[in-house]
Amino acid sequence: MKNTVVTFKEAKRDKIKLSMLTAYDYSTAKLMDQAGINAILVGDSLGMVVLGYKDTLQVTMEDMLHHTKAVARGVQNALVVSDMPFMSYQASVYDAVCNAGRLIKEGQANAVKLEGGSTFCPHIRAIVEASIPVMAHIGLTPQSVNAFGGFRVQGREMEEARKLIEEAKAVEAAGAFAVVLECIPARLAKLISESISIPTIGIGAGNGCDGQVLVYQDMLGVFTDFTPKFVKRFSDLGSQMKAAFQRYADEVGNGEFPAAEHSFEISDSIIEKLY
Ligand code: KIV
Ligand code: NA
Numbered sequence: 001m002k003n004t005v006v007t008f009k010e011a012k013r014d015k016i017k018l019s020m021l022t023a024y025d026y027s028t029a030k031l032m033d034q035a036g037i038n039a040i041l042v043g044d045s046l047g048m049v050v051l052g053y054k055d056t057l058q059v060t061m062e063d064m065l066h067h068t069k070a071v072a073r074g075v076q077n078a079l080v081v082s083d084m085p086f087m088s089y090q091a092s093v094y095d096a097v098c099n100a101g102r103l104i105k106e107g108q109a110n111a112v113k114l115e116g117g118s119t120f121c122p123h124i125r126a127i128v129e130a131s132i133p134v135m136a137h138i139g140l141t142p143q144s145v146n147a148f149g150g151f152r153v154q155g156r157e158m159e160e161a162r163k164l165i166e167e168a169k170a171v172e173a174a175g176a177f178a179v180v181l182e183c184i185p186a187r188l189a190k191l192i193s194e195s196i197s198i199p200t201i202g203i204g205a206g207n208g209c210d211g212q213v214l215v216y217q218d219m220l221g222v223f224t225d226f227t228p229k230f231v232k233r234f235s236d237l238g239s240q241m242k243a244a245f246q247r248y249a250d251e252v253g254n255g256e257f258p259a260a261e262h263s264f265e266i267s268d269s270i271i272e273k274l275y
Helices: 005-013 027-035 061-074 092-106 118-129 142-148 158-173 185-195 237-253 270-275
Strands: 018-022 039-042 079-083 113-117 134-138 180-184 198-202 211-214
Touching: 005 079, 027 039, 027 061, 039 061, 039 211, 061 079, 061 092, 061 180, 079 118, 092 113, 113 118, 113 142, 118 158, 134 158, 158 180, 158 185, 180 185, 185 198
Parallel strands: 018 039, 018 211, 039 079, 079 113, 113 134, 134 180, 180 198, 198 211
Antiparallel strands: none
């Protein structure tokens, strides 16, 4: 069955945990969809794990559209959420609505996600008024890496923790249907989850959240430049991929691949005449 914002609302009510993973292409999205993942996030983490940038700041609307379209074509049941990239919404509410609209209309996403709390509530409200569901994202918001002075856990101090609780309530009041909590202490994330009626989706925020999200290259061991503490390796596909690539190179090198079974026939009479 298709996951929708209603599924998210009911999951929170019924205390059913929501699973979300990132995907950036058709084949991977299709596998996740078939595995029963509730939501697929076309994250702007795309910039780092697919495009090789050092952070997410260079990701463009065109990048997001390109990959959102690919993911949407692979998905039947998961809710497709597309990230609004840096500077696609920050400058004005007008930008926010137009670019959110593009991710839905051209990208075929079901919802958008944007980083920020109360500062971006007017943006969230306006997008929601355009009938586009918004997932908010607070805590460690990677598009603010320069403002933060690096990637680190948020909300450990009293003032910061209080502010995060207020931000969560603010994005809920602005109409967000869910909120990502990134890199905040587990007990604070649990408190926030109990303080609002929309589902919290945690990444590095402990098991008191209403759902979880991971970057798929992290959880499969495919992206290994660095591994944050909150990542669990559900597989070591990276090593398996490398081993397969090596075997392929070897078999091409020694002529073992392709074998007859991977090749196409032609009749003896024709090939003999061609010689
Ligand atoms: O871009 C991304 O992958 C994200 C998740 C980590 C929440 O925003
Ligand atoms: Na993101």
